[in-house]
Amino acid sequence: MPRPIQALIHTAALTHNLARARAAAPDARVWAVVKANAYGHGIENVFQAFRGADGFALLDLEEAKRLRALDWRGPILLLEGCFEPRDLELCSRLDLWHVVHREAQIDWLAAHKTQLPHRVFLKLNSGMNRLGFTPQAFRSAWVRLNALPQVDEISFMTHFADADGPRGIEHQLKCFLEATADLQGERSLSNSAAALRLAGDDPQVRADWVRPGIMTYGSAPDYPEHDIAHWDLQPTMTLRSQLIAVQHLQGGDTVGYGSTFTAEQPMRIGIVACGYADGYPRHAGTGTPVLVEGVRTRTLGRVSMDMLAVDLTPVPAAQCGAEVTLWGKGPRGTVLAIDEVARAAGTLGYELMCAVAPRVPVLAAA
Numbered sequence: 001m002p003r004p005i006q007a008l009i010h011t012a013a014l015t016h017n018l019a020r021a022r023a024a025a026p027d028a029r030v031w032a033v034v035k036a037n038a039y040g041h042g043i044e045n046v047f048q049a050f051r052g053a054d055g056f057a058l059l060d061l062e063e064a065k066r067l068r069a070l071d072w073r074g075p076i077l078l079l080e081g082c083f084e085p086r087d088l089e090l091c092s093r094l095d096l097w098h099v100v101h102r103e104a105q106i107d108w109l110a111a112h113k114t115q116l117p118h119r120v121f122l123k124l125n126s127g128m129n130r131l132g133f134t135p136q137a138f139r140s141a142w143v144r145l146n147a148l149p150q151v152d153e154i155s156f157m158t159h160f161a162d163a164d165g166p167r168g169i170e171h172q173l174k175c176f177l178e179a180t181a182d183l184q185g186e187r188s189l190s191n192s193a194a195a196l197r198l199a200g201d202d203p204q205v206r207a208d209w210v211r212p213g214i215m216t217y218g219s220a221p222d223y224p225e226h227d228i229a230h231w232d233l234q235p236t237m238t239l240r241s242q243l244i245a246v247q248h249l250q251g252g253d254t255v256g257y258g259s260t261f262t263a264e265q266p267m268r269i270g271i272v273a274c275g276y277a278d279g280y281p282r283h284a285g286t287g288t289p290v291l292v293e294g295v296r297t298r299t300l301g302r303v304s305m306d307m308l309a310v311d312l313t314p315v316p317a318a319q320c321g322a323e324v325t326l327w328g329k330g331p332r333g334t335v336l337a338i339d340e341v342a343r344a345a346g347t348l349g350y351e352l353m354c355a356v357a358p359r360v361p362v363l364a365a366a
């Protein structure tokens with residue numbers, strides 16, 4: 001028997017969550033963001049569920065090739081644009097739309113020979129200070145692009161730093177609206193947090209395209225302020241394993257490396273075939289939520305490379321072979337949101353889903 005750990009990808013949940021993104025931004029088109037191998041889910045595993053999207057956004061050229069190999073003929077947007085001049089050849093060959101965020105990318109386009117002019121998204125740095133032209137440089141970048149025979153339609157985008165938090169997007173939205181005020185072209189601003197929290201009330205935030213990522217993978221972008229139940233999102237990935245040993249502790253006994261957990265009284269604990277080499281976060285300390293046979297309990301002590309320990313007090317009947325849900329969907333309709341586990345480990349659902357290790361078999365499920 002193979003080691004019992006598996007990651008299940010829930011196709012129906014992916015479809016549901018994408019529909020939630022559409023509903024959050026009515027009459028905007030939707031980029032399904034599938035960078036980082038579809039946030040760790042596998043592009044091939046999400047493709048059917050997401051093919052109702054208007055396009056796919058990603059940043060790795062190899063992933064763009066994989067989407068075309070699945071026979072996706074619709075738009076694909078490279079969110080970081082080209083990394084070197086010859087990437088433009090692939091854009092021409094596979095008809096990829098690409099972000100233009102710095103001057104050199106315009107130089108490369110000007111020198112590129114193509115039959116088919118490229119659709120580009122000119123990116124404004126409206127305050128996040130990651131990618132994009134400053135408001136001062138934006139206009140001249142547009143003038144240069146607009147004069148190139150290699151360039152077809154020019155669209156405009158920016159990215160929000162605080163759509164999930166109290167600072168909000170007002171300052172960035174204002175900057176974007178000013179920089180693009182008299183320019184013709186489609187616009188794209190919103191990630192998941194902006195789509196869920198702000199796009200419904202403001203057509204300028206919805207704009208022509210929204211770019212939901214994390215929400216479509218069943219994680220709330222503004223957890224813990226809101227959880228997936230609040231946003232009506234469903235887990236799309238379950239990390240599950242089994243108990244491979246049961247131990248009976250006496251008061252004073254300790255668990256795992258560093259003996260960081262000490263039993264106060266006699267208790268049963270279970271050892272789960274899942275550790276940090278599977279992508280489970282090593283920083284999840286005692287008390288991280290976990291389901292055993294669908295019953296909520298907690299981890300104990302340090303996570304080791306291949307194993308972790310769980311408290312069996314709430315599940316006295318659990319034996320070796322009992323099903324353990326590290327996150328996602330448990331038996332009998334139970335759910336452990338990835339956001340809860342992430343928070344206990346001082347990280348985000350994003351990081352956990354992207355970090356599931358290659359040694360974990362990934363299976364498509366209903």
Ligand SMILES: *Cc1c(COP(=O)(O)O)cnc(C)c1O
Binds near residue numbers: 033159214215
């Ligand atoms: C990753 C990314 C998104 C999606 O962000 P989520 O927070 O996952 O919704 C949108 N736009 C850009 C430019 C991105 O890099």
